[in-house]
Amino acid sequence: MIGEWKGACTANPTPGGSSHYVDQYSFSESGVDFRVEYYEDPDCTVQLSAGDNSTLRGEYTLGSPVTTAEGLAAREINFVFSELDGEAIGLEYQDLVTVDGNTLYLGTESETGSRTDSLNLEEPLLRQ
Numbered sequence: 001m002i003g004e005w006k007g008a009c010t011a012n013p014t015p016g017g018s019s020h021y022v023d024q025y026s027f028s029e030s031g032v033d034f035r036v037e038y039y040e041d042p043d044c045t046v047q048l049s050a051g052d053n054s055t056l057r058g059e060y061t062l063g064s065p066v067t068t069a070e071g072l073a074a075r076e077i078n079f080v081f082s083e084l085d086g087e088a089i090g091l092e093y094q095d096l097v098t099v100d101g102n103t104l105y106l107g108t109e110s111e112t113g114s115r116t117d118s119l120n121l122e123e124p125l126l127r128q
Helices: none
Strands: 001-009 020-027 033-040 054-068 073-084 087-098 105-106 125-127
Touching: 020 125, 033 073, 054 087
Parallel strands: none
Antiparallel strands: 001 020, 001 125, 020 033, 033 054, 054 073, 073 087, 087 105, 105 125
């Protein structure tokens, strides 16, 4: 899991927001940077100004192995983000993670705020 991971160019569902975005994760032994870059176009070639991008920085811990709702093997992962664009914050997030070769999958969004039991197979991240 250690390394750089990048998602595909994705349409932004936020009304009035940028057209598209790309998620990027950088994992070290225990640290994580999560960066979102925003683009004007559906091919993610025309980037908005650097000030429109955002980076969360923090730590992660891997938890217990689990079997997802899809019947796939994954691990619990807990994120504790302490910095957003250089400013101190306190954000904790529980998720799932699995790596299949050069593809990393995280969990689907939870409507209840608790850890999901499904992987987001529609938005994989590829090793860079």
